[in-house]
Amino acid sequence: MTEPATANPIPKDPIPEDTVQATLAYQIGNDRPTDDPMLQAIQEEVGQDFAPPESLLSTNFTTETYQENEVFRCINLTKSYGHGISYTEVIKGINFNVLEGEYIVIYGPSGSGKSTLLHLLAGLEVPTRGDIYVRNHPIHRLNDEELTYYHREEVGLVFQNFNLLESLSVWENVSFPLMLAGAPREWRQHEALKMLERFGLADFATHLPSQLSGGQQQRVALARALIHDPEILLIDEPTGNLDSHSANIVIHEIDRLHKQEKRTIILVTHSQVFLPFATRVFYIRDGTLLTSNEPSRLNST
Numbered sequence: 001m002t003e004p005a006t007a008n009p010i011p012k013d014p015i016p017e018d019t020v021q022a023t024l025a026y027q028i029g030n031d032r033p034t035d036d037p038m039l040q041a042i043q044e045e046v047g048q049d050f051a052p053p054e055s056l057l058s059t060n061f062t063t064e065t066y067q068e069n070e071v072f073r074c075i076n077l078t079k080s081y082g083h084g085i086s087y088t089e090v091i092k093g094i095n096f097n098v099l100e101g102e103y104i105v106i107y108g109p110s111g112s113g114k115s116t117l118l119h120l121l122a123g124l125e126v127p128t129r130g131d132i133y134v135r136n137h138p139i140h141r142l143n144d145e146e147l148t149y150y151h152r153e154e155v156g157l158v159f160q161n162f163n164l165l166e167s168l169s170v171w172e173n174v175s176f177p178l179m180l181a182g183a184p185r186e187w188r189q190h191e192a193l194k195m196l197e198r199f200g201l202a203d204f205a206t207h208l209p210s211q212l213s214g215g216q217q218q219r220v221a222l223a224r225a226l227i228h229d230p231e232i233l234l235i236d237e238p239t240g241n242l243d244s245h246s247a248n249i250v251i252h253e254i255d256r257l258h259k260q261e262k263r264t265i266i267l268v269t270h271s272q273v274f275l276p277f278a279t280r281v282f283y284i285r286d287g288t289l290l291t292s293n294e295p296s297r298l299n300s301t
């Protein structure tokens with residue numbers, strides 16, 4: 001296992017108060033054309049029902065074949081729950097790929113299928129139909145050992161509502177992925193403390209999660225996702241219930257993980273504050289993906 005990336009101070013530049021306006025101004029001003037129909041549609045959507053232009057109602061954002069720098073490829077990915085009268089299709093045959101170093105934001109309202117999609121990519125749920133490939137390996141056909149390897153080495157997960165284990169201390173939570181990897185306790189503690197220091201949480205190492213604020217718990221969840229130095233990060237609603245100061249820290253830390261550490265990030269959210277940081281934005285509605293940005297439009301430096 002490689003050393004976790006060097007600790008850097010967490011930038012604390014505030015996101016301006018009016019995040020919606022700031023987001024759109026940033027996005028339009030920086031690297032997105034002002035006539036981007038998706039942005040205009042999102043802009044019009046604020047607080048209302050979203051009615052995308054017909055031209056954006058495509059569901060194909062990938063190729064059938066593997067590309068060298070590809071991390072994920074989803075082909076006709078479909079997830080349904082229930083049978084008969086209770087049957088619901090939550091993910092409706094979507095096609096997209098993710099290339100190395102991308103920061104993908106999947107943006108959409110509550111109930112649109114964001115968490116389900118992320119759990120599918122994480123190998124925690126099995127598709128009803130279709131395929132998910134991670135680096136050209138069909139993820140949903142991995143055996144238990146291969147899936148454990150995927151979780152232990154390749155992917156870091158940040159769940160909606162943190163999913164911290166309440167009976168474990170903060171450092172034990174952070175070191176949990178290393179425990180799965182069979183690392184000795186002393187080494188795990190050492191690595192966890194380094195990670196907590198980086199997130200400004202070293203003083204809370206022996207606390208229980210319930211003794212921390214929401215913002216602190218979210219940073220613990222991020223630290224846990226990073227402890228095994230994964231190349232891929234899957235992040236669900238990271239600022240869900242955070243105050244604006246905690247949210248700023250989390251937003252900028254994720255941006256840094258992308259820009260400086262070159263990690264591939266897929267983040268799902270109903271919050272617009274992440275849009276300017278993304279290399280590509282997908283809008284998700286009723287289990288269907290929409291976008292107008294090409295994968296080649298990376299803004300990373």
Ligand SMILES: Nc1ncnc2c1ncn2[C@@H]1O[C@H](COP(=O)(O)OP(=O)(O)O)[C@@H](O)[C@H]1O
Nearest residue numbers: 081082090108109110111112113114115116117
């Ligand atoms: N295990 C499940 N059984 C039945 N329906 C589910 C299940 N998980 C999610 N759903 C439904 O799928 C839809 C999308 O849920 P979810 O992926 O959590 O959306 P989001 O994260 O965008 O809020 C919702 O209508 C939800 O009720």
Ligand SMILES: [Mg+2]
Nearest residue numbers: 114115160237
């Ligand atoms: Mg969700």
